Amino acid sequence: MMMCKQAQAIMQIPTGGMDLSAVSRRRPHKEKAVVVIGATGTGKSRLSIDIATRFPAEIINSDKIQVYEGLDIVTNKISEDECRGVPHHLLGIVDPESDFNAGNFVSTALLAMKSIVGRRKLPVIAGGSNSFIEALVDDENYQFRSRYDVRILWVDVAMHVLEQFVSDRVDRMVAAGMVEEVRNIYNPNADYSKGIRRAIGVPEFDPYFRAEYSSSTDHKTRAMLLETAINETKMNTCKLGRRQIEKIHRLIQVKGWEIHRLDATEVFQKKGREADEAWEELVARPASLIVDDFLFGNYRYRDFAVSSEIDDRGIREAEIRAAMATASY
Structure with missing residues (x-):
């Protein structure tokens, strides 16, 4: 997903036919x-x-x-x-x-x-x-x-x-590659209280990624941990929404x-x-x-x-x- 380019002082934008x-x-x-x-x-x-x-x-x-x-x-x-x-x-x-x-x-x-x-x-x-x-x-x-x-x-x-919209949006994010995106920055020694790792959808996947690195964790357990991480992301996003209100x-x-x-x-x-x-x-x-x-x-x-x-x-x-x-x- 590409984000917007940062504005520069020389950039021009559409004025919609109006002049401030x-x-x-x-x-x-x-x-x-x-x-x-x-x-x-x-x-x-x-x-x-x-x-x-x-x-x-x-x-x-x-x-x-x-x-x-x-x-x-x-x-x-x-x-x-x-x-x-x-x-x-x-x-x-x-x-x-x-x-x-x-x-x-x-x-x-x-x-x-x-x-x-x-x-x-x-x-x-x-x-x-x-x-x-x-x-x-x-x-x-x-x-x-x-x-x-x-x-x-x-x-x-x-x-x-x-809350229903947020739940559906997390599912869309997962389908768009969210898990792989978080996996790419995963660090088992990371501090989840600093920087971008505070984002909802990052610390929730820590147990799942730890299980991936463990040869003793079977496929069923990893699948369960993935589902748990996704559900916790949904719940924590809903909690955030309530706090914002x-x-x-x-x-x-x-x-x-x-x-x-x-x-x-x-x-x-x-x-x-x-x-x-x-x-x-x-x-x-x-x-x-x-x-x-x-x-x-x-x-x-x-x-x-x-x-x-x-x-x-x-x-x-x-x-x-x-x-x-x-x-x-």
Whole structure:
């Protein structure tokens, strides 16, 4: 599985027929940024790319495991085709044996954001590591809040529906070569508390690989250990999803963050074209309307003398209000 190429300062991306310079000429003293959060498997990467293909934007990865180089299947890195030409930052750039903590993320992400806004693009920060997001938005030095206004979008899926999807996704990962990928980095003396080996789907296979190296372990036992490793990967991924949701609720209830919730449950209950249509209706379009209002808001309606009934790109104010109301906090 190929991951997206890292963004370079000179890279150009599709603007979708829109120019943020209109905002920059009239913007207040703060720049703007969008954050996409949610549990594992809910479609954060998909939504961030949808946004970046409708607005001139670049994406900053905030997944604490996807920052590492390697294990593209295990870490579910987005493929080059899925990137759709949108530049990505902090994706697969860190040595897999090193540690990359929240402090490293904050300093690196802030540099990436400065570079992105310098090119008149919108930074879209997307990933499931809420500890990284929290460290960035509420950093001790107040660097983020003093420089950026932020709109936070939460892609949510009912847990019982998400757990079935996660289980099926692990099966697809196994079929795509996940076991061989982990085998290639296996080290019986490895520390599973550091670097990329912390990824779910790596330590779970340790007993299986140890059995492979043992001549005294029969085929039936190895098959049982493989099945156990796969099941533990599924269970631990589901546990991760529940923890991620709990953290999002804490950010809302304890820290008072304003977060727009987009319910994608129905999307995951459909397949094929119906699922794509549900995604557009329930997630992509409402999110785009929210971002449009965030970026242009009163500037768009006042400065461009757009009709109160419909603007120059065919987005009705009523739709924006409806999207804002639908995306609960």
